[in-house]
Amino acid sequence: MHPLGEEDALIPRPRGALPVVCAVVLAVLITVGGIVFLSPEGMCGCIAMVTLILTLGPLLHGLCLLTEELLHHSNTRYRGRGLLSQVLQACGLGGKTLFAAVLSGLLLYLVGHPQPHECHCWVLCLLVSVLYTLFKSLGILSPSEVEVSDICEGRKMNVAHGLAWSFYLGYLHLVLPHLENSIAAFRASHQSSSVWRRGSRKLLILIPLNSIVTHKLEDEDSNISFYDNLPNTEIDRAGVRGRVYKHSVYRVTDENGEAHDCVCEYATPLLTMYRMSHESSAAFGESERRQQVLLFYRTLQEILEQSLECRNHYKLILLNDNHEDDPHFLSKTILRHLQQQENEEFCVTPPPHQEMAHPLVRPMLNAENGIYHNSDPMSREPTIQMSLPQSLKVPVENTDHYGK
CATH class of the missing domain: 3.40.50.12100 (Stimulator of interferon genes protein)
Known part of the structure; x- marks a missing residue:
């Protein structure tokens, strides 16, 4: 038994927003550093291109999930509701991810495609890592409802x-x-x-x-x-x-x-x-x-x-x-x-009158074991015939008294 004063140390507290704050700070630092070494237009183009790359993957995966839901689960899980009302949201094809993809595509169109010398490899690596962390913390790249449901059902967590x-x-x-x-x-x-x-x-x-x-x-x-x-x-x-x-x-x-x-x-x-x-x-x-x-x-x-x-x-x-x-x-x-x-439900041992396959055929009593069985070999109701155990000793005929 733990003292009452130790309950605060044992019971976990709800998780806070510290990962989001850290991701925002990290993204700001990388963005400012990229603007210093690169032109602002080139940095915005790189950010737009990386954002589009990160969001297109979940959207394509959402289309795969949408195919499964529409073909097999539209009536059982969604009660035949409209496509835009619930199924798209559950597959991750709406909300933050779609908004981020559209916004990055629009920004990339306005700024223009960055030239290869404007997006160095190290800049792309940093931007992909940092923006992925930021979008993951903000819920833009969070699992869809279908994925969460699949995980909970598979791990028995519902x-x-x-x-x-x-x-x-x-x-x-x-x-x-x-x-x-x-x-x-x-x-x-x-x-x-x-x-x-x-x-x-x-x-x-x-x-x-x-x-x-x-x-x-x-x-x-x-x-x-x-x-x-x-x-x-x-x-x-x-x-x-x-x-x-x-x-x-x-x-x-x-x-x-x-x-x-x-x-x-x-x-x-x-x-x-x-x-x-x-x-x-x-x-x-x-x-x-x-x-x-x-x-x-x-x-x-x-x-x-x-x-x-x-x-x-x-x-x-x-x-x-x-x-x-x-x-x-x-x-x-x-x-x-x-x-x-x-x-x-059915009767395991039917009554004797139901065992007759023909009205002229009558059950006969086995004299050895006292069990009724049907003499008609074509009877529909099969019966189990049993015989009493007999001695294994074979009687030996003794004829010595004839020779006397």
Whole structure:
């Protein structure tokens, strides 16, 4: 444990503007020195030429990034927005870099191309180094949004990655292994009622793209009603004895009036994303929030698919936000996923009457092992025939009594 007085020495402070000041001072010194040894027109021409060289590279690289974004990510990452609204900015084809390139080209046109004797090699080397440092510090040559996003996704540095791992390790990894026992205890305590005749025994995790979470599902859709809570799961966690984790059972009514029971809840990290997008100090806008929600869904899905403890105990449901005209969008989406789960489930050991491939063919009992099998070799339902283990000792015939 460190004393309280040493906290200032341990906690890093935000980085300041000292690199920018140093770069500006260095550029001024080199420019003044170049004007002394060269003519002002020649020095301005050299500066314009070096600036154009430094900015053309990022602009050409931005065109390469633009090709990738338009062909593969215009709908998923930018929701089909206009070319000039967001995609060009994200690829670095707008703002400071484009302004610097246009200004240097205009200056080079007005001053004229410098002659070879006016731009010595040592002057070019110094100007390239100094102007690169200056433009890098001012953000003119900073990475584009696409490059930053690629780096953050590749190194798992996004907000979505941290929230997905926190949601898994701090909640799902703890409660999903106990979900089946909780549902069994719940059904045992509600045997007199018509509970869970139809529905799913998985945890349905709702992930809306707009990250708008309602605390009561029945407030969002009238076809959904709260039924009861599952038995609490108590786990000693981080110094808290018997920390309580609970799930709610909801009853979803379809168009025919039939009730489907399920354990359903929103992904709570979406509340954090929504609050961050409304805090100016978080620098987390609505467009970034939507992108982070999609990354959260993808990351959480990858994590859960590799978790043996959570397998077959969950279902992620991604909710689109284009459903303002449908008041029962949530219930329809849940019912569609429930129907999909019912179609995916099948009986591992079908009943005997389903094993008959033909009504005239009847199963016969194997006298040795007592197992039914179909006598029709063309039966659609294959059966496993087993025989009881027999002794390896071969009986020996003894005929000595005939010789007596």
